[in-house]
Amino acid sequence: MRESRGILTVVSGFSGAGKGTIMNELLRCYPDCYALSISATTRKPRPYEREGVEYFFKTEEEFCRMIADGELIEYAQYVGNYYGTPRDYVERQLEAGVDVILEIEIQGALKIKRDRPDTILLFITPPTAAELGRRLAGRGTESAEVIRSRLMRALSEAEGVDAYDYLVVNDVVEDCVRKVHSIIQNEHSRMHRNLSMIERLQRELEEFVQE
């Protein structure tokens, strides 16, 4: 009873919430269910990065043309480089029935939700502020000032989070991965994604009655 189209899920969360680990584990545990969206960027590739795997590498001119032609579902500038989500790759996966996962910050996520209300917004958080503080403090080698600025950034990262659909606590990684998987799979049972099944059932019932 799975409808054919995939679902786009945007994952955000505090730095230090473990988003990267969760997403890698999600793809490792359920490789047939999910595709990670691949970003376009004007940043120079690092030695190990492959075109179309880690990123689609673009010149600034190419990137600006993609913006102008509406080829990106969102984009942002960060430390002098552009990053964006190509519409084409996402659309092809969704049409093939694959659920697409996209990791971006809240402002981009809210923009996508406005354009595509069917998108699921999922926010990942450590269980407590103390735990978040410990993760941001890293291995204890950072200065108080660095930790303070990371905490400030975490605070700003939560602005707008009340517009998200789900809050998932990352306490034990495997539990969190199972939870995220289960949330996305259950979204396939949402009534608005299954109206065609209801219509088909009603049509078939009417045919029975007329027989």
Next chain:
Amino acid sequence: MRESRGILTVVSGFSGAGKGTIMNELLRCYPDCYALSISATTRKPRPYEREGVEYFFKTEEEFCRMIADGELIEYAQYVGNYYGTPRDYVERQLEAGVDVILEIEIQGALKIKRDRPDTILLFITPPTAAELGRRLAGRGTESAEVIRSRLMRALSEAEGVDAYDYLVVNDVVEDCVRKVHSIIQNEHSRMHRNLSMIERLQRELEEFVQE
């Protein structure tokens, strides 16, 4: 990260969809998670029925007073008897953090959703109209006319179903029970049910920054 309050879930579905079996199995498999709402009725108790277990038995006068005093979250008349859902029992369970399940038809369900938007509406259906037809036909002892009227009733039972939150297919009972359980549990991760956790995290982060 479970918020303390329980969630009210209304289960509806075609006659013949297997709602009763699903709900009994749900309570048997996860006895600590769920309470079935107990209806009040003006119908006479059958020999095996116990007050406060199968039903709260009321005189018509008592029932009408409950309606007048707003003590029912919904009620309906069926074959000359009143049936309704006492608010008090549901509220006490929800406050104790127990998820409450209520089986009623669509019109009552939509009324509850209007009054309590936080309610989850879940519609259970057999996988196909042919399968529904087989289940309605029973053991083949029913007349064509009886089956026809059941099919007609099934058709009317789906009126308004597009306002439901979830459509769950009952093909294999155990799968369906697991699905219903997982949907209700994931609803606890909905952002609007966890805003107090986010607020607490933000407050604690602010305290860290100020230290």
